[in-house]
Amino acid sequence: MQAPIRMSELATSRLWLRQWRASDREPFARINSDPAVMEFLGGCLTPAQSDALAGRAEAEIARQGWGLWAVEARARSAFIGFVGLRAPSFEAHFTPCVEIGWRLARSSWGQGFATEAGLECLRFAFETLALPEVVSFTVPANSRSRGVMERLGLARVVGGDFDHPRLPAAHPLRRHVLYRLRREDWLLRRAARAP
Numbered sequence: 657m658q659a660p661i662r663m664s665e666l667a668t669s670r671l672w673l674r675q676w677r678a679s680d681r682e683p684f685a686r687i688n689s690d691p692a693v694m695e696f697l698g699g700c701l702t703p704a705q706s707d708a709l710a711g712r713a714e715a716e717i718a719r720q721g722w723g724l725w726a727v728e729a730r731a732r733s734a735f736i737g738f739v740g741l742r743a744p745s746f747e748a749h750f751t752p753c754v755e756i757g758w759r760l761a762r763s764s765w766g767q768g769f770a771t772e773a774g775l776e777c778l779r780f781a782f783e784t785l786a787l788p789e790v791v792s793f794t795v796p797a798n799s800r801s802r803g804v805m806e807r808l809g810l811a812r813v814v815g816g817d818f819d820h821p822r823l824p825a826a827h828p829l830r831r832h833v834l835y836r837l838r839r840e841d842w843l844l845r846r847a848a849r850a851p
Contacts, residue, residue, distance in 0.1 A: 673725035676714040680735045696798040736764040739773035746821045771807045782839045789838045810835035
């Protein structure tokens with residue numbers, strides 16, 4: 657008999673990364689219908705598409721104990737989006753792998769939430785899951801997400817740019833840049849910060 661999956665929840669001083677709830681669906685649909693949030697993600701989602709995405713994230717956490725966690729701002733007890741880890745479901749020169757990603761409400765931008773939650777996800781990835789590396793990717797013009805990647809310690813992979821296989825050849829968002837952080841580099845940085 658297989659042991660039950662232990663569901664992981666993460667916390668920082670300001671954020672709680674947790675399993676999804678039914679009450680998250682409506683604010684998540686608002687996030688996914690915001691053109692500014694979805695600018696580099698291929699367009700806004702319908703409420704049904706948004707619910708399906710949340711459902712997949714919830715099921716993945718239930719199945720393996722981690723994934724794209726719902727993020728709650730602890731001071732307000734308010735859902736603000738997701739941050740987490742997942743294995744991309746497409747094939748590329750760098751797959752199979754685990755990526756770190758995020759999508760937050762525009763009202764939560766500029767407060768360091770993506771970086772704060774992302775650092776906790778990387779700690780979990782390297783200390784608990786012992787992953788050899790974590791990647792992230794986006795379109796070249798997405799300076800906000802690229803800034804988060806760099807603050808998290810990921811570095812752009814020289815020669816790693818790729819065309820996203822889920823987008824048609826002429827799509828303006830097809831070209832992506834790839835960032836990577838290896839576990840040994842993360843451990844070295846952690847040791848350098850230790851007192």
